[in-house]
Amino acid sequence: MADGGRMKGVEGAGGCTGDEEERNEEVREELELGLSLGRRGWHLPPRQEPAPRSLNWTAVLPEWYTDAAGSSRAGERASGGQLIPSLGFRDMLGAILDGPHAGGSVDVGWGDMDDEDEDRDLQNKRLRVRRFGEESPQHSGASATPFGSESFLPISDEHVHFKLSCFPEHELEFGLSLFPNDGGSESPRDANNELVDDAENSGGRNSEDVGIKMDLSDDLLHLIFSFLGQKDLCSAGVACKQWRSASVHGDFWKCLKFENTRISLQNFVDICRRYQNVTELNLHGVINAETLVLEAIMFLRHLKTLTMGKGQLGEPFFQALAECPLLTALTVTDASLGSGIQEVTVHHDGLRELQILKCRALRISVRCSQLQILSLRRTGMAHVSLNCPQLLDLDFQSCHKLSDNAIRQAATACPLLAKLDMSSCSCVTDETLREIASSCPNLSVLDASNCPNISFESVRLPMLIDLRLLSCEGITSASMAAIAYSRLLEALQLDNCSLLTSVSLDLPNLKNISLVHLRKFADLNLRSPVLSYIKVSRCSALHRVSITSTALEKLVLQKQESLSSLTLQCRNLIDVDLSDCESLTNAICEVFSDGGGCPMLRSLILDNCESLSIVELNTSSLASLSLAGCRSMTFLRLSCPNLQNVNLDGCDHLQSAAFCPVGLESLNLGICPKLSILRIDAPNMSILELKGCGVLSEASINCPLLTSLDASFCRQLVDDSLSRMAEACPLIEHLILSSCLSIGIDGLSSLQCLHKLTLLDLSYTFLINLKPIFDSCPQLKVLKLSACKYLSDSPLDALYTDGALPFLVELDLSYSSIGQTAIEDLLAFCKKLVNVNLNGCTNLQELVCGSDDCSSVDMPVDFCPPNSAPAKSEEISEQSGRLLEVLNCTGCPNIKKVVIPSMANFLHLSKINLNLSTNLKEVDLTCSNLHSLNLSNCSSLEVLKLDCPRLTNLQLLACTMLQEEELESAISLCSALEILNVHSCPKINALDFGRLRVVCPSLKRIQSSLIS
Secondary structure, three states: OHHHHHHHHHOOOOOOOHHHHHHHHHHHHHHHHHHHOOOOOOOOOOOOOOOOOOOOOOOOOOOOOHHHOOOHHHHHHHOOOOOOEOOOHHHHHHHHHHOOOOOOOOOOOOOOOOHHHHHHHHHOOOOOOOOOOOOOEOOOOOOOEOOEOOOOOOOOHHHOOOEOOOOOOOOOEOOOOOOOOOOOOOOOEOOOOOEOOHHHHHHOOOOOOOOOOOOOOHHHHHHHHOOOOHHHHHHHHOOOHHHHHHHOOHHHHOEEEOOOOOOOHHHHHHHHHHOOOOOEEEOOOOOOHHHHHHHHHHHOOOOOEEEEEOOEEOHHHHHHHHHOOOOOEEEEEOOEEOOOOOEEEEEOOOOOEEEEEOOEOOEEEEEOOOOOEEEOOOOEOOEEEEEOOOOOEEEOOOOOOOOHHHHHHHHHOOOOOOEEEOOOOOOOOHHHHHHHHHHOOOOOEEEOOOOOOOOOOOOOOOOOOEEEOOOOOOOOOOHHHHHHOOOOOOEEEOOOOOOOOEEEEEOOOOOEEEEEOOOOOOEEEEEOOOOOEEEEEOOOOOOEEEEEOOOOOEEEOOOOOOOOEEEEEOOOOOEEEOOOOOOOOOOHHHHHOOOOOOOOOOEEEOOOOOOOOEEEEEOOOOOEEEOOOOOOOOEEEEEEOOOOEEEOOOOOOOOEEEEEEEOOOEEEOOOOOOOOEEEEEOOOOOEEEOOOOOOOOEEEEEOOOOOEEEOOOOOOOOHHHHHHHHHHOOOOOEEEOOOOOOOOHHHHHHHHHOOOOOEEEOOOOOOOOOHHHHHHOOOOOEEEOOOOOOOOOHHHHHHHOOOOOOOOOEEEOOOOOOOHHHHHHHHHHOOOOOEEEOOOOOOOOEEEOOOOOOOOOOOOOOOOOOOOHHHHHHHHHHHOOOOOOEEEOOOOOOOOEEEEOHHHOOOOOOEEEOOOOOOOOEEEEOOOOOOEEEOOOOOOOOEEEEOOOOOOEEEOOOOOOOOHHHHHHHHOOOOOOOEEEOOOOOOOOHHHHHHHHHHOOOOOEEEOOOOO
């Protein structure tokens, strides 16, 4: 609130234009600094347009009473019993800024104030901030300042009076008195200046008028304020006396950061005068920063770091730096130095770091005996003179105007130089490098990138550690002899050296090397025991690589189209990526096998290496292998006992594969249409997918822990192979043999070894006899016989007459040729079936459950005696154990009638799907647990009777013959129905929806094309 009140006081009386808003912003910033940094008053910047006439306005403030500082009664005694209100900002400036006034003196009236509000502010140790123009008590006095009774600024008469004369040329000043920071206790007083009891005072107030107390210890407040910047400290300083006292602590003002901030000369001088222990000052982007420093230089004797920028800095500025004996770092950015016709001299005996960045100067002379770091990056100058005997780091990057001779003289004048950056100085020659090498024997870091005139031949730098020669057109293979002379070299960058054809280096300390976009580069030979990083990219001509290192762990050589020979002696190499190296030959396998030089290899990527035809890997360390896209590979043999992952996607020409032994837990061969021979010896494998291996005829799989085998579409898989797999993999639970046309009775009989087999899929086969399955797999729970067109009714008799497959819960007979009677008997007598799929069964004409459950039993009709009614009742009671939950009859073209009465006792049936049954005319369901019914696209449906109290979803899409009356009657007994889809039902109008909702109140959503 304090901040908000202050901002409202600074704003003008009316609307502001863009220029006025900018001036008001400057006023606000000056006011913040004035309040929190010690200014008694603040200065309004001169307006651009002159006032029509000058005015003199004087208001004399009463004397400050220290015994009751902050009390409204003190002001009353000082003014002879009259309360003195505050003078609002708009009261002072509104008439002056908005229109002309007659000259002379203006008397100011004083009003009353609210004792209760004032007492509240004092009790809560808060400065009450009011909008300008709001009445408040006025306190003044020679000893009262914004920082207590002992201000660091002397208070003159002009700080106690408001003055306005010659408005455009003079400044407006007025005093602001805050509560004293004397640390004494202050309590509210009554009308007789008596202390008021705290309990009485607080108890009689409304809860909305009581301020929130937040008394923090000085140490805690000091810790919190240590995270704030100058601007935030200024805002916090006007909140209350405690915060004001904490915000002006010298610890927070050792680093003055006024970057891109508007600050007046007087305010800056006052700040520096108060905080003379400032060690860091940032004036980057401050207008007239040079003038500010020159005026306050006498108070900056403890300054250590100075940052300037965006302005004009003349010779007086650099001379004045001598007044700061402790200055160690100077940064000047984007500034104009000197007058442009004379040399700029930087002379300071204590300066250790000097950065002149992106500046403009004619000549620069640096004479600093202790200087260690000098950066003139991107500075436009024609000459530089250095007298810095202790200089270690010199940066001339992008100094385009410096001549070769100027750089040579400057660098050779620094005998202790250890780091030199002259990148993008296009005039530098080999002669300069040789003289620098001779004069600076300790040079360890050199950046000569983008210097087209250097070849680095005959340059000897024995202490060099880091060398950067990016985009140097003169660098060739002959330059490597000079580089090899630097035995201490650790990092080398040779990117974009277009004439470089080969690199052969034997450096004992080389750790990093970068070779990117070298169009003619063909041969790489590196020997270094500590080499740990190699970057080779976009070297289209590279065909041979030889690397010897004991520290290299990862090697990436992607998209090296010409690479055909690779030699590695890297005993700690872990990851190798050779993706898209199209010219790699089969010999690469010897490099990564045991004895090939990479004993610790864990991951190998050979994706899209199209020249590989035979891959044989024998390694005990490899855990991950990717051969995706190797289309020419026909033979694969892996002997990797620790192999955990292999990717063979796109290896569509693979003919023979052997995984003996491997540590794989799962294997997906993808689509290998030409794979005919497969051998797998994987003791840990649990999942194997062979679908798509259409010509696989010989398979030897030894996986004792295998639980799932998918051999879909293995059309040539024979009984012998299936028998061997069953014997070697006794734990198989899921076996998918869909479209395995060569599997016969012998193969199915061998499944008796699979004692845990619960799922068997024989869809799309020529299966005729189911007895081998019933005999060898009594524990089956899921049997899929979809599209077994040669399967007749009789093989299914054992399911409901002999009790075959007693644990069967899911049966799929979709698109089969079984008849109406077999289907009825299955539903009647296989009580444990949970999911039955009869999709596309053309022989299914009616589905009437419960009408004659015993019709298939061979006994006369009159076998039961007349008094057998109790027996009949017990039989019906036994039938209540049916567990059927899902019945799918999608696309049965000849079914016409579906009736499930209550006597059928399908108590668990929850979902029925009759979609696309185009000849279905009648549906009559009485199912107490049915939740979902799909009759979409049943275009002949005319009769619909439902007694399903739990039905929630009814789909009637495109039921073109269904009448609205029939639907209304059907859903009347569906008390839980929520979703009804009648889209494309022409005989059901939108006007009928209201009646449907009345009949079925639970209905929430009706889907129809008639609803907009």
